[in-house]
Amino acid sequence: DAEITQSPRHKITETGRQVTLACHQTWNHNNMFWYRQDLGHGLRLIHYSYGVHDTNKGEVSDGYSVSRSNTEDLPLTLESAASSQTSVYFCASRQGRADTQYFGPGTRLTVL
């Protein structure tokens, strides 16, 4: 069955370190998204991509970057982790612009 996976599922890191969160989908979806979810804020869009080599900033993109070298993967990089980036990160994908969006299982990141 097609699916969307994230790794690692849990990560603890230190302030200032570079961290990369992986997202892999086998739906062959063009559109992929990264969200963070925090108490009191809900799901907020970090970056999104409409296809290979396409990336766009969301509402909370500062301190994060993404790259899309193939259809299946959209890794999220925290260039220099900060405590404010402690959160649960969800990757999502969908085929068309208004199609059903599917979420990965999430990565819980703690920055000490």
Next chain:
Amino acid sequence: QKEVEQNSGPLSVPEGAIASLNCTYSDRGSQSFFWYRQYSGKSPELIMFIYSNGDKEDGRFTAQLNKASQYVSLLIRDSQPSDSATYLCAAFTGYALNFGKGTSLLVTP
């Protein structure tokens, strides 16, 4: 900032009752709306979506959309304890889904 607003709850309903979850949105250009359910510690899962004004039914769930009032709702009939979760309303902005903060629903036996 284009907003999607939800009452955070918790909304408590007895088992077997109808749960009514509401959502308003600020962007009149939003064309489609989605309801997701999220259990604690899990990822959001789609319940249903709605594009047109009126009601859309799927099993125990009914989504209602009123574009003039910029209002979306989700009704859950015959609520079960397993329906206890956070319900997220989302509006499609033209490039991504914009989510509300969610409403916590508790169904008591």
